[in-house]
Amino acid sequence: MQEGKALPAAQVNRDLLRSILETPRWFWPVVSLLGMVVLAAAVTIGIMVDRGLGITGLNYKVVWGFFITNFVFWIGISHAGVMLSAILRLAKAEWRRPATRAAEVLTIFSLMTAMIMPIIHTGRPWRILYWAFPYDFARGVWPNIRTPLVWDPSAILTYLTSSTLFVLIALVPDFAVLRDRTTGWPKIVYTMLAMGWEGNPRQWKLQIIAGVLLSALILPVFVSVHSIVSWDFGMAVAIKSWHSTVFAPYFVVGAVHSGVSAVVFAMILLRWAYGWQDYIRHEHIDALGRLLIVVATGWFYFLVMEIIFGIYGLEGDELAVRALQFLPGDHGVAYNIWMIVFVGITYFLPVILWLPKAWRRNLWIMSAACISVNVGMWLERYLLFVPGQANKQFQTFTWNDYLPQWPEALIVGATFAFVSMLMLLFSRVFPLVPLYDIKEGDILKTEMQIGRRTVPATFRED
C-alpha cells in the first residue's frame, strides 16, 4: 500500500493549498447553482411552516416519511468520518492519510443536515426547544427523558461537538501553514486558529496524543449515536415491526456502509476537481473498496437476521408487515419490487463491482458502485419505516398509504446540494487533505529488499 512517489514538501503544500490560494473557474458557478437549490428548499420550508404539514404526503397513519428517512440517511453518512479517521488512526493504517479530513468534514456537514430534518418535520420548528427543555413552567410540562426522542438530540449534539473539535484540533498545524502563506484578514483569522503553533516537539507530541485520545473517545459516541437513532424506532410502542433486537448493530453497520461509500465518491470527486491524482491514488480507493466488501457483507447479515427474527415469532402484526414488504398485493405502492431493487443495488451489484481488483481501481466503476449503495441505503430506511406504519392494524380508522409530494422531494434533494455546497466552501478556506499527514507518510516511505523482490514499506514508531 505504498504506491506513488514521495513528493517534495513544497509541492505538497502547493498542490493541497491550491483550492484555497487559487479559485478554480468552475467554483463559484457550481456553488451558486447548489445555493439556488438550497434557497428553493428554504422557501419550500417556509411555505410548509406557513401552510402546515398538510402540503406533504404525511398523513395518519404514516407520520414519519421522507424527512425521517432522510434524517436517518444523513446520520448514517456521518458515520464515515469516525470509521475512517478514528479507527484507521488507532490502527495506524497508512492508507488513511488522504481520506481522513474529507471524511471528518463530511461527518460534520451530514450531522448538521440530518438535524434539520426532525426540526422541520415537527411542522412548528420554533417549538423544538420544548423537546429538550421545559415547555413552560406554568403548565408544568417537562421533557420525558424516558423517550429516545430526548436521547437522540443529546447523542447527536455530543457527536457533532466531538467531531467538530476533532477536525479543529487536527487542522491546527495546517492553519499554521496557511498563516505563513496569507496576508490581510485571512492571515489574522488563520493566526488565531493556529493558536501559536510553531511545530516544536512538544506541540507535535500533544497533537499526536490528542488525535489518539479523541479517536478513542469519539468511537463509543459513534456507536451510541446510530444505536440511539435505531431506538427511536425500536422503542416506539405502536409500530410492531420496529421492535427488532438487532436494530442497533444493524443501523451502525448500515451507517458505515453508506458513509464509507459516500466518502469514496467524495474523494473521487475531489481528486478530479482539484487534480489531486498524486494524493488520492488508486491504491486508496482500492483499499476502501476492500473494506466496503467486508462492511457490506456484515450489513447484509444483519438485514437477513432482521427479517428472519421478524418472521420467526409468527406474530400477526409482524407477519402482515413482512407480507406488505415482500409479497405482491393490492396496496398502492409495490413495496416488494422496491425491496428487490434495494437489496440488489445495496449489496449484490456493488459487491460484484468491488470484487475484481481492476474494477476497484477503476474510478468510474467505483463511483457507480458507491452511488448505488447510497441510493439503496436511502431506500432501505424508507422501506424499513414506511410499510410498518402503513400496515393496517386493529382499530385503525384510516388506512392510508404514503405518497410523498413535491415539498418533501425538493427538500430531500436539496439536502444533497447543501452538503455538497458546504464541502466546497470548506475546501475554499481549509485544506481537505491534511498536509502534515501526507508529508509524514512520504517521509516514512521506504523500500525493502526481500529475497529477489523489492517491496514498498513504511517506517513506523510505536
Added chain:
Amino acid sequence: MATQAILGLFDDASAAADAGDALKASGVAESDYHFLTDIPYPEGAFGEPMERHSLFVWPLFGGALGIVLALVVAGMTPLAVPMTIEPKPILAMPPLAVICFAGAMLGAILFTVIGIAMSLRTRIASPHSDDRIATGLIGVLVNAGAAQEPQVTEILNDAGALDVTTNRA
C-alpha cells in the same frame, strides 16, 4: 535585557541535532531552544528531552463532571415533575444510563480539547517562524540575549545551517 529569537534552518535532522548539542555545550539552557518541523519527528530525534504532559487527566475529569451533570439533569427532572406511565418507574435506569453516557463522553471530549489548548500554551500572536519550515526544512529557534547573538549564530552556521535569521523583540 532584550531577547533575540534566532532561527537557524537546516535541511538535515542530524545537523539540527548537532546544533542542539553545540548550543547545550555552550551553556544555552534546554528551555531556550526548540526544534521546529512541519511533521512530527520521533521523540528524541534531535536529542531533546522527553516531554512530560498530563493530558490524560483532562478527559477523566471531564467525564466525571459530565456524568454528574447528566445525572442532575436526567435524574432531577423526573423527580421534580413525575410523569407516571405504569408500570414504568419514575426514575428509570436505562434512560439515565443513556443520558449519563452522552454526558460523560461530551465532558471527556470537551475537557480533552481544553487540556490540549492549555498544554499547547495557546497564544494569538504569530510565533517567530519561517515558511520554509513548511517545505521540509528544520528550524532551530534559540531565545538568547543580545550579547549571545554572535555566538549562537556562529554555532548554528558551524552546524550547517542554510540560513540564520534574527527577530529582535
